[in-house]
Amino acid sequence: MSEMIDIIVDSQTYKVENGSLLIDLLIREKIKVPYFCYHESLGADGNCRMCMVEIEGQKRPQIACDTLVKPGMEIRSTGANIEKVRTNILELELINHPVDCPICDQAGECSLQDFYMDYGLHNTKVTIAQKVKHNKHIDLGSNVMLDQERCVLCARCTRFTDQITHTHELGIIGRGDEARVSTMPGRKLDNPYAMNVVDLCPVGALTSKDFRFTQRVWFLKTANSVCHGCAKGCNIYIDHNIMKYKDDVIYRFRPRRNDAVNGFFMCDEGRLSYKELQENRLISPLLNGEEIDEKEAIVKAKNLIEKCKNEITIIIDANLYTEEIEAILAFAKELGARVCSPKEIYMDESFQDDLLRCANRAANAQTIERLGIDTNEPNPSNLIINFNHPQDFKATSLISFLTHNRPCSGLSLPIAAYSENEGTLTNIDGITQKCEKAVYKNKPIPTILEYLQKVRA
């Protein structure tokens, strides 16, 4: 099977594995081919018929997603013939489509819209009144909304629940015009990966209830990042936007393809973790619950550190970027402080499953281990400097660098969250990945590196 052969696509020769799917080659080589039902993670289904190509020696156009490459194949992916075929199939897909793009959240990232601009541009022969009516806005559960009218019956969602999660909630029921995606009566879509069907759906049939009507997708800016929900380190896109006169806000996380880590998917908990990230942020320095000036706070911190020298314990959150952890270690060395990162609080066996979710909820736990940082509880000490560790600690004096507001005695200083900062993380399998800075706040909160510089000065 691994024999490499030459095939010709649009009079260009490509090397490809014998017996692999033709559409994989077309996608890999970025040769434009429209498709709804094929997905690299779900395999070929061959029901949408959009990916038609002409194969030399075959009478009729063939679907690329279910054609295995053979030696000496000659493929044409463009030309008047094939474009006419695609236009006709697209017209068929659009027969019962309600064309409610103005109220559809998928508008802007919808395959139907893209293909219509590429191959369609035909006048419809069916009026809105003649179209078959189905149910709109059905709450499927797990934050997924279903619109049966917009569906093109590509069966990606049903194949996802069959092949990936093995929960089999979704199915296509009815025949002909009556065919529609649905759950079993009385059952809901209920699995920890359910919202991936929203990304899988090429049209607006499945949309996210969480993202529903919050933004049009063409306003969003995207940054590459890594989910901080657990030690797996699923690759994500952070979609955010600054509305005029407002601050930078994250609107959603989407999984980013990385075959070495998460494939195409991410869990719902990670996907919705953007809310927690933005809510209840610590914005100004606090001294025993009272707001104080930043300069004053840094002077206070310096004095405390000076006073308690050699009796300091520094506690590091295992979610921080590697660069930050290393800088804190260097800082601790200067002070002669003990460093630890208690790991008990991160462990959550109930979160683990055999797909992506991992029991260790600390995104950079591997780095803590690599740098040999003590993962036991800290010994009692005079001054504890806590770098965003979720646990509460008791000490004579306490300096906490926190992203989020929480009841804390002593001095609390706000630090930038991971979306407002860049750095690298090493996941549980030892893969080091970079997170881009996504969010640019109108009033930026200093990062740990900036604080360390200020405290040293």
Added chain:
Amino acid sequence: MSQNMREGSITSDRIKVTTRHGNSFKDKLYLPAIYDGVKVTFKHLFKNLNNINEIDTMRYPEEQPQDISSRYRGLHRLTHRADDSIACVACFMCSTACPAKCIFIEATTREDGKDEKMPASFFIDTLECVFCGYCVEACPCDAIRMDTGIFALTGNKREDFVMNKEQLLSYKGAFGEECSCARD
């Protein structure tokens, strides 16, 4: 080739070199030009003195213009459907098309069963607006129009010029066509 062009400068058929005016003795004297200008002024003065009722200017604001056409882009309004519900579905086409970025919409789920989506809030900052009419062009629902015939807005503070959804819905069309024509 003109003398003004330096050697080695770009020459092409597309460059048109015009001679500089104002170098003649008549131009430098200025007086003939002043005479030409004042002649026009006095011509109009005597013409208007002879027939004071046919002056082309208007005693605004006591007298209001009566010749605003239906194509005039006045203050915006949000239209209603035939059943008196709001026509806007908060698709953000207008705010996407807006070159001044002066339309601020917040969408929400529509509960009246007529559609799925509607604006929770809809603001137009008319101080930022350039009255280009792109929002009207972009609207797929005929929900925003500039046919109120209102050409002058007054207010005591800047906030008075930011129109909210209720204000925009309350304006009436000045040229017939009250409801949205997008649907029945």
